[in-house]
Amino acid sequence: MSTLTTRLGLIKPEHSDETHQTILDLSQNFDIIDAAAERYAPAPPISGNHTIRDRIWNERPAVGSYAGWICTRTGRAAPAWTGLTSYSLGQTIVPTADNGHYYECIQAGYSAVQEPTFPVTSGTEVEDTKAATTWTANKAYAQNEVVFPTIDNGRFYVCTVAGDSGMFEPVWATSNGYITNDGTVAWSSYRIAKWREAGVSTMFRPFGKIE
Structure with missing residues (x-):
């Protein structure tokens, strides 16, 4: 009977396992190893779902910069809102000042000059027309x-x-x-673009200041 490794939970097949099952187990191992592999980028992610403790290494470290960024809140990453920008249906953004939420465009259009006050109640909608x-x-x-x-x-x-x-x-x-x-x-x-609160946004913070 197969067993699991201590740290990554990889499957260790036994010689008595069926060939087909062994191949499936090894495929699962590759997925686990890939998920655990170190990741490098020039900046924190602005797309995808991320889990607390996820770590991104700075691919361009330099004196005065940071070694990387670590996820301190599980959620979805998205680019920050910008003014007078064309947004398509389904695009997502986060406010320029973090409020713990991300927003999905439910009416394609343009953002206004001033950033709207984004609601934090689940599913609440807001038109991007502040100060109009x-x-x-x-x-x-x-x-x-x-x-x-x-x-x-x-x-x-x-x-x-x-x-x-x-x-x-x-x-x-x-x-x-x-x-x-x-x-x-x-x-x-x-x-006019319109937004709907769509869930929790992730938060990445820099770590390892390079002196």
Whole structure:
């Protein structure tokens, strides 16, 4: 009867084991060894699921940097949110300031200029439109201010040329990046992205400062 090794739990076949079962056992051993192998990267991971104690070695160690990064929280890795970025359905992100959660894009579109306040309740949704206000006539707008049309069209508009809005609401462009002229203001059009809380995000911390 086969036995297990102490540290990795590898299967040690016996000469009496069937050939087919021995091959399956050895295949399982290879998977275990591969999972336990040291990993190298230039930075902490931004994709995949990771378990506490997972360790990534810095493939470019240098004085003043770290030997690597270690997982201190089991979860999923994702890139940090960035402003005015196109996101596709199913893409995932984490907030720029860790809150222990990651978020899945449930409506393809663009992030706004300012990062939204991401909810931490499971499955909660949020539109990526922080600081947006409804368009107003005869108003001074600064660059990067964000508005909605008075009638919702699923888009937000970013001020790219500061100025004063017109007396009447413009006909809003409905293609990403297209410009709407409004008095002396110019607005760029973006489809609204929407996020849903999707679970626990992983956390990697650096270790081994190289002096």
